[in-house]
Amino acid sequence: MEIERKYLVRELPSNLDSFPHVEIEQCYLCTSPTVRIRRMGDAHILTVKENLSKGMVGEAIHNREEEFSLTAESYERLKSKCEGRPVLKTRYRIPIQGVPAGLGGGLTAELDLFHGHQEGLRLVEVEFPDTASANTFEPPAWFGEDVSADHRYRNSYMAFNV
Secondary structure, three states: EEEEEEEOOOOOOHHHHOOOOEEEEEEEEEEEEEEEEEEEEEEEEEEEEOOOOOOOOOOOOEEEEEEEEHHHHHHHHHOOOOEEEEEEEEEEEEEEOOOOOOHHHOOOOEEEEEEEHHOEEEEEEEEEEHHHHHHHOOOOOEEEEOOOOOOOHHHHHHHOOO
């Protein structure tokens, strides 16, 4: 089970290049349930994801998710069968500091800077160990509006609509 919240980004952290980052390409074979392939650095992954959320504003996203490793050859073969456009982004992993543990401290923000047809879009996601942590999370000042329930910010939507 994956429990996450997603936000727009108000401002980028000043020391962004000091954090680990990776280039990501992901493509979609199906959107209900979501079946995607992803190249993340040298890794190739097939993901099956089912959204379990009710889509209410202020509610964390709950997904059932399974991942499987692929070879580079299998990735390329599946890529030729994908629909929509590839989603291209650079992902930064940024520890969330200055927030007490009970309010989200000890978590990692995954900041995505999009390229290609989503150039300029900046989203940040945080995964939580449980729903209570997601509900009490106090985002850092550089986070913007919570768009967890807004389907327009799902990567699968963007592959077909933006």
